[in-house]
Structures are given as C-alpha cells and as structure tokens.
Amino acid sequence: MTSTMTPAQLDRFRAKLLQERADAEGRFAEFGDVMSEVRAARSGASADDEHDPEGPTMTQEWSQRTAVLADARAELADIDHALARIDDGSYGFCSNCGKRITVPRLEARPTAELCIDCARNAR
Template sequence: MTATMMTPAQLARFEARLLAERADAEERLAEFDGVMTEVRIARTDATADDEHDPEGPTMTQEWSQRSAVLADVRAELADVDRAIARIANGSYGVCTNCGKRITVARLDARPTAELCIDCARQAR
C-alpha cells in the first residue's frame, strides 16, 4: 500500500483513537501514582522490615518495578501528545526523518509512529 494524503475522516479517526489512548494512559498514571505514594510511605516506615520478609518482594523491588511502569506510561503519554500535536499542525502521517508519508496501515498498527517503516527499520 502506498502512502497517500489522509482524508479528514481518517485524521478524525486517528485523533479519536489517540485521545482514547491518552485517557487510558492518564487513568493508569493516576492509578500507579497512587500506588507509588503507598510504596513511598511504606518505605519510610521505620517499623517495616521488608528486607527480611521471605513471603514477598521488598519495598525496593516494588519501588523499582512501579517506577519503571510509571516511566513507561509517561513516555506513552508523551508519544500520544506529540502525535496529537502533529494532527493539529498538519504533519501527522509524515515521517520526521525522510519526509515521506507514513502508510495508513502503519498508523493503524502504531498511531504514534513518527517514522515510516523504512526509516524505522534503519533506526533499529
């Protein structure tokens, strides 16, 4: 399938999908942020001796895992926000590297894509 200009209907469909993905990511961010607050409080509790608990992960492990998830969600939000901004400024669906059109099929698979498939392969 060759890259062509997207129709207004296609752009509207991608924008709606990106806004839904953003809402989902914001929900997960709020959820994990609340969990991080609980872990932060537990880590500062002087009576908690989690390092010697054979039944579960330590607070340090919990902190590391939750921090990684939060970082992933924040990165996802940033990707979605950049894609929404590209829709607004008219550059959505254009490869940021070579300037060629990104196929609709690629955007269907990855709506936040900034690179065409050829540039994405080269970037690996």
C-alpha cells in the same frame, strides 16, 4: 507539508489517540496512587522488608512502579506529540525521510513518527 489523509481519517486517528491518552492517564493515576502507598510503606519505621523471604521487597516494588510510571509518562508525551502533528499537518509523514507513513502502520501504532523503512534502519 500538507496531510494526504482525509479529514475523516485524521478525525479517526485523533479519536484513537485521545482514547489511548485517557487509558494512559488512568494507568498513570492508578500507579501514582500505588506509589504513594509504597512510599508510605517504605517510610514506616518497622518495615524491614529487605529480609522478608515471603515476597518482593519495597525496593523492588518501588523500582517496578517507577518504571511503569516512566512508561506511562513517555506514552503520554508520544500521544501529545502525535496530536500536535495532526494539528500542524505533519501527521502521517516520516520525521526522518519525509515520506508518507502508511495508514496500516498508523493503525497499528498511531504515535509512529517514522515510516517502516526508517524504523527498521533505526534499530
């Protein structure tokens, strides 16, 4: 399967994906630091936050931060997979039916692996 995109289009998508990767890495690092703070606060012997009526509990904080980290980790994996597809020539083709994924769809969602029809059917 050979890409029907021009080298300039592929370069533009690679640059867009690399920028998204840098943004996701930044969020991952930021929330990793916050997780360290939450972890330290949770392990504090005097922290009885479960009965604090003034705000969220450490458990809530931990759950929210864990979810954000998981999302960032999944986003990084999706971006890396899209970059690998650019390298192997399969970027822009639906992984389900093999049809071309439209450029507007890739502009909106550069990590898309499915054409719009297959994405609709996957819901």
